[in-house]
Amino acid sequence: MKPVQSLPVPVKNPSRRRVDLRLPLPQRDVSLAVPLPLPPTSAGSSSSSSASSGPSAPPSSNPKNYSDLERGNRIGSGAGGTVYKVIHRPTSRVYALKVIYGNHEENVRRQICREIEILRDVSHPNIVRCHEMFDQNGEIQVLLEFMDEGSLEGRHVSNERDLAKLSFQILNGLAYLHGRHIVHRDIKPSNLLVNKAANVKIADFGVSRILAQTMDPCNSSVGTIAYMSPERINTDLNQGRYDGYAGDIWSLGVSILEFFLGRFPFNVSRQGDWASLMCAICMSQPPEAPASASPEFRHFISCCLQREPGRRMTASQLLRHPFILRGASQGQNRSPQNLHQLLPPPRPLSSSSSSSSSAASSPMT
Structure with missing residues (x-):
C-alpha cells in the first residue's frame, strides 16, 4: 500500500503584487468617538427602555410601558403638541404625556426620536424631567414630569x-x-x-x-x-x-x-x-x-x-x-x-x- 502523498501547496507569485495599490488603514482617534443613540423601533417603549439602562440614568427612570398609562384629562397645549395628565398604574404616579403634532416623514420621525432619546439624559432640578418616549401607532408621545401647580402664565409677582x-x-x-x-x-x-x-x-x-x-x-x-x-x-x-x-x-x-x-x-x-x-x-x-x-x-x-x-x-x-x-x-x-x-x-x-x-x-x- 503506497503512502498518501500530500498535494503541493501553490505558492503565490510575489511578482504579481502591486505595492503601489496597498492602502494604509485609517487611524481612529478614540478621543473623538461618541456613542450614537439607536434608532427607535415600532415597539415604542422598547427602544426608550434600553436607553435608560445605562449608568447615567437616574434611579427613578425605570422603563415604563405605554400600556401601563391611563390617560386623563387634557391639561394644556404647548409648542407643537397637546399635554394630558396620565397615571402610571403599577406605581400610581402621575405624569404628563405630550403628544407631538404633525405627520412627519419617516426620516424626520427617526431624527425626532433620536433627539428625544438624547434629551432623556438631561437632569436638573429646574428642568422638567423627560422620562420616556413612545412611538405609538405613528404618533410620537413623550412622558414628562407632572407639575401640579401649572404654568406661570398670568402670574403677577410684584415683590x-x-x-x-x-x-x-x-x-x-x-x-x-x-x-x-x-x-x-x-x-x-x-x-x-x-x-x-x-x-x-x-x-x-x-x-x-x-x-x-x-x-x-x-x-x-x-x-x-x-x-x-x-x-x-x-x-x-x-x-x-x-x-x-x-x-x-x-x-x-x-x-x-x-x-x-x-x-x-x-x-x-x-x-x-x-x-x-x-x-x-x-x-x-x-x-x-x-x-x-x-x-x-x-x-x-x-x-x-x-x-x-x-x-x-x-x-x-x-x-x-x-x-x-x-x-x-x-x-x-x-x-x-x-x-x-x-x-x-x-x-x-x-x-x-x-x-x-x-x-x-x-x-x-
Whole structure:
C-alpha cells in the first residue's frame, strides 16, 4: 500500500503584487468617538427602555410601558403638541404625556426620536424631567414630569425678592441647558412650570428645539413671536446672524418684566397680529423696568433686553447679578456695587431715544 502523498501547496507569485495599490488603514482617534443613540423601533417603549439602562440614568427612570398609562384629562397645549395628565398604574404616579403634532416623514420621525432619546439624559432640578418616549401607532408621545401647580402664565409677582428667587431658578435651568449646548427657543411664562414645593422648572426645551429643524423659525408653533428677540424676527438685524443663547436671554427678560408688571411689557397686545408685534419688538426701544423698581432690578432687565445680542449677558453671568444674588441670599441686604462692570457698553443715545434710555442708564452711574 503506497503512502498518501500530500498535494503541493501553490505558492503565490510575489511578482504579481502591486505595492503601489496597498492602502494604509485609517487611524481612529478614540478621543473623538461618541456613542450614537439607536434608532427607535415600532415597539415604542422598547427602544426608550434600553436607553435608560445605562449608568447615567437616574434611579427613578425605570422603563415604563405605554400600556401601563391611563390617560386623563387634557391639561394644556404647548409648542407643537397637546399635554394630558396620565397615571402610571403599577406605581400610581402621575405624569404628563405630550403628544407631538404633525405627520412627519419617516426620516424626520427617526431624527425626532433620536433627539428625544438624547434629551432623556438631561437632569436638573429646574428642568422638567423627560422620562420616556413612545412611538405609538405613528404618533410620537413623550412622558414628562407632572407639575401640579401649572404654568406661570398670568402670574403677577410684584415683590422683587420673590421675583429674584423665581428668576434664580429659571436662570439655573437655562444655564444648565446652555452649558449642554441646548437652545430652548421658546422661553415664555407658559413654559415655566411650578409645583406645590414652589420649584420652578423650564418645560418644552426639547420639543421647541426639535421642531425648529423642520419648521419655519418664526412659526408660532415653534416659538411665540411675542417673546422672540428682534434679530430672530427680522433677519436683516445683526448682519443676519442669530445667536440662540442670546435669544433665550431676551425671552427671559421679557418674561421676568411681564411677571413684575402684571402685563405684557410692550405697548401692544400679546395676542395681537404678527405685524403689530413685529413693529413693536423690532422697531421700538426695548422695554424697561419702571422707575419705581429698584436699581438692581432695572439694571437686570437692561442686561437681558439689549437690542444687540452681543451685549446681553449670558445665563451664567446673570446668576452673579446683584438682583439675583439678593434673592439667593435669603433676605441678606446686599447693596448694588459696580453694576457698570457687569453690563456691556450701553447702547448709543440719540436725540429721539435719550429720554427713554435715561432710566436704564441710572443704575450704571
